[in-house]
Ligand code: SF4
């Protein structure tokens with residue numbers, strides 16, 4: 334069986350589709366969203382992250398690093414020179430506080446299925462299953478296809494969370510093995526989209542339309558950020574596009590949370606921005622506006 338790179342399998346999730354689910358987080362993403370909650374997923378290869386606020390300055394990591402990537406002054410957090418690091422992970426194995434972690438590993442379909450199958454009874458009883466997330470699952474299309482097929486062979490419900498940035502022709506067949514498809518829309522203005530995510534939104538919008546024409550269960554997800562995409566004009570443009578060009582089942586609003594901020598520092602990415610979680614009034618206004626277009630608002634409990 335073939336394999337791929339993942340960085341986590343989270344069991345007992347109730348936020349990634351119906352029922353109790355296991356979420357398989359793929360490593361590697363073509364987008365660079367500034368508000369990303371999982372920046373450790375961007376790089377497709379396994380990598381070392383360093384949470385300096387957890388470092389006691391004990392120096393164990395520096396002693397085992399033969400690349401000279403770590404310097405320690407007694408009592409202060411270690412200084413990590415990322416450019417010298419080869420991601421061997423030796424320092425992570427000796428760190429007593431969990432300040433250094435190796436994120437990501439190469440796994441086979443068989444290994445993932447072994448973990449997934451442990452909770453098969455809970456999926457059945459709760460109406461849950463497995464959700465492929467990331468990172469971007471379609472960036473490892475062959476691995477995703479094999480995993481989704483393996484789940485269907487044993488009767489496990491499957492969902493995918495995708496940024497929608499993929500080559501439609503190369504992945505079209507995979508949707509036959511997915512029961513639910515969550516696709517993100519970050520912003521309708523292409524220039525703003527490029528500035529915030531690093532890529533154009535054109536392929537994403539076209540792909541949402543294409544998937545929704547062959548799949549009955551496509552749900553658009555909007556990570557709502559007060560100063561970025563919660564404005565009336567953007568929401569109206571999105572609803573108009575969805576109503577006129579797609580057959581999506583509905584929209585799910587995901588209010589932005591600042592979960593990724595510490596992780597940006599840990600993976601060595603400097604961020605120069607702050608975003609605001611939308612208040613209840615803003616979320617309610619956005620939902621009402623969507624309703625006026627006759628598009629259902631969906632929520633998963
Ligand atoms: S991962 Fe390896 S090369 Fe990088 S800092 Fe740790 S020990 Fe050094």
Ligand code: SF4
Nearest residue numbers: 388389391392394428
């Ligand atoms: S081993 Fe861990 S706690 Fe000790 S200096 Fe290195 S990162 Fe800090």
